[in-house]
Amino acid sequence: MTSKELSVGQSAQYVGPYRLEKTLGKGQTGLVKLGVHCITGQKVAIKIVNREKLSESVLMKV
Numbered sequence: 001m002t003s004k005e006l007s008v009g010q011s012a013q014y015v016g017p018y019r020l021e022k023t024l025g026k027g028q029t030g031l032v033k034l035g036v037h038c039i040t041g042q043k044v045a046i047k048i049v050n051r052e053k054l055s056e057s058v059l060m061k062v
Contacts, residue, residue, distance in 0.1 A: 014038075015046055029053045 013020045018035035024045060025032045030053070035046040 018044065018046060020046065 015035060017038050019038055021034040021036055023031055023033050030047060030049040032045050032047050035044045036042070037044070
């Protein structure tokens with residue numbers, strides 16, 4: 001989803017220099033979204049983890 005494809009009332013979300021676009025996949029602990037670097041246009045996969053799904057010992061390592 002590009003900023004032009006966002007619905008009225010939605011705004012683009014960013015993680016550092018990356019704009020989050022479409023969801024590439026979902027799993028038990030979170031989802032993977034397409035990230036596009038704002039300056040270079042490089043595409044990357046960004047994993048977004050739901051902290052509620054992780055054990056306390058795993059959270060200590062993150």
